[in-house]
Amino acid sequence: MAIAKAERLMNLALCLLGTRRPLSKRELRGSIEAYMEAGNDESFNRMFERDKDDLRELGLVIETVENLDGETGYLARRDSNRLPPVSLDAEEAAALGLAAKVWQQARLAGAASGALQKLRAGGMPEAEDPYEGQHSAIEPRIPVHEAAFEPLMLACRDRRPVVFDYRKSTAARPEARQVEPWALECWRGHWYLAGYDRDRGAERVFRLSRITGKVRSRAAKYTAEVPDVVTVRETVASWAGESADRSALIRLRAGAGYPLRAKATAVREGGDGWDELEIPYGHGLDAWLVEFGPDVIVVGPADLRADVVDRLRAVAGA
Numbered sequence: 001m002a003i004a005k006a007e008r009l010m011n012l013a014l015c016l017l018g019t020r021r022p023l024s025k026r027e028l029r030g031s032i033e034a035y036m037e038a039g040n041d042e043s044f045n046r047m048f049e050r051d052k053d054d055l056r057e058l059g060l061v062i063e064t065v066e067n068l069d070g071e072t073g074y075l076a077r078r079d080s081n082r083l084p085p086v087s088l089d090a091e092e093a094a095a096l097g098l099a100a101k102v103w104q105q106a107r108l109a110g111a112a113s114g115a116l117q118k119l120r121a122g123g124m125p126e127a128e129d130p131y132e133g134q135h136s137a138i139e140p141r142i143p144v145h146e147a148a149f150e151p152l153m154l155a156c157r158d159r160r161p162v163v164f165d166y167r168k169s170t171a172a173r174p175e176a177r178q179v180e181p182w183a184l185e186c187w188r189g190h191w192y193l194a195g196y197d198r199d200r201g202a203e204r205v206f207r208l209s210r211i212t213g214k215v216r217s218r219a220a221k222y223t224a225e226v227p228d229v230v231t232v233r234e235t236v237a238s239w240a241g242e243s244a245d246r247s248a249l250i251r252l253r254a255g256a257g258y259p260l261r262a263k264a265t266a267v268r269e270g271g272d273g274w275d276e277l278e279i280p281y282g283h284g285l286d287a288w289l290v291e292f293g294p295d296v297i298v299v300g301p302a303d304l305r306a307d308v309v310d311r312l313r314a315v316a317g318a
Contacts, residue, residue: 008034012051013060017081022065022073146208149184151215152193156181159226161198161218167210168287172315174212179204180222185232194232196224205232248281249299256295286311 011032015023029035029044038044052074056062061080065073088096148164155162162181167174178198185192190207197204251274252260261267266278276299279285286307289296298305 004034008032008047009051009054012048013055013076016055016060016062016074016076017078019075022063022067022075024071024073028074146191146211148193148208148211148215149191151217152181152208153184155215155217156183156193159222161220161222162215163218164215165212166206167212174210177204177206178218179206180224180226182226183230183232184208187232192232194230196222198223246281246301247278248285248301248304250277250279250289251275251297251299252277252292253295257292260289260292260296290315 011034012028015028015031023031025045025048028048029038035044035048038047052062059081060076062074062076063080065075067073152162154160160181161178163176163178165174166177179193180196180198181193182195183193185194190209193206193208195204195206196202247265250260251270254273254275260277260279263279264277265280268276270276274297281301281304286304289298289304289308290311296308298308
């Protein structure tokens with residue numbers, strides 16, 4: 001049905017753009033196959049009026065003209081529906097080319113490439129490509145490996161609630177989550193979704209790599225207001241301890257936990273195959289430490305140690 005309507009709209013647009021004089025409903029009905037197949041005049045009139053409104057909503061300027069016989073005709077003048085010439089300088093063209101490269105590993109690569117080709121055909125200058133023929137370590141890329149990315153991206157765009165199974169870092173099994181998606185962001189090589197969790201009645205951030213199974217959309221309206229600014233990175237950074245204002249002392253098994261070692265402000269050999277590390281302590285550090293399992297022992301502070309023990313017990317009892 002969607003393909004049939006799209007084809008009907010395209011045929012109507014071509015008829016209105018291709019005529020030099022206004023075409024009446026009668027003439028349009030005799031020119032477009034879908035209109036000829038309409039059961040009666042009432043059905044055709046409803047279909048035509050909807051299509052005309054849809055084309056206008058898409059930006060097509062349709063004029064209504066009454067001829068000498070009092071019959072109403074329609075046309076879309078080309079000069080009223082022509083985009084202005086593309087005017088970009090070399091720096092702007094380079095910025096667009098760089099933005100297109102960011103998506104080259106995602107499914108949007110084809111759309112980004114096609115958009116650049118259309119802009120160049122319209123007069124956009126060719127920008128010198130500093131990455132042509134080489135794979136630079138600083139070339140911007142956004143890797144997308146998670147199957148959940150595309151359906152969530154479309155759900156964010158269309159404002160559609162979704163349902164998916166999500167496994168927290170401290171849980172042995174995933175659980176269903178009902179979410180009103182707001183925005184997707186990539187932070188340190190991982191994709192995150194921010195949205196309103198209906199079951200918990202609050203904003204939540206989800207890491208896409210922990211979504212299991214298919215993302216299922218729901219035909220319903222949002223129940224929570226979408227904020228003007230969604231701070232995905234700031235939220236994830238605070239959970240990862242990036243905004244830490246204290247230090248934690250942990251024991252880490254030698255040869256393990258390299259991400260923790262990279263964050264450490266001090267490292268000392270503790271003997272017996274263990275090292276002592278001082279790392280920034282902020283919200284969410286307990287969840288991160290649990291991911292390293294038996295390779296980490298929290299020495300202090302006491303509240304962090306208690307949180308880690310509680311999480312480990314919850315996993316063990318699941």
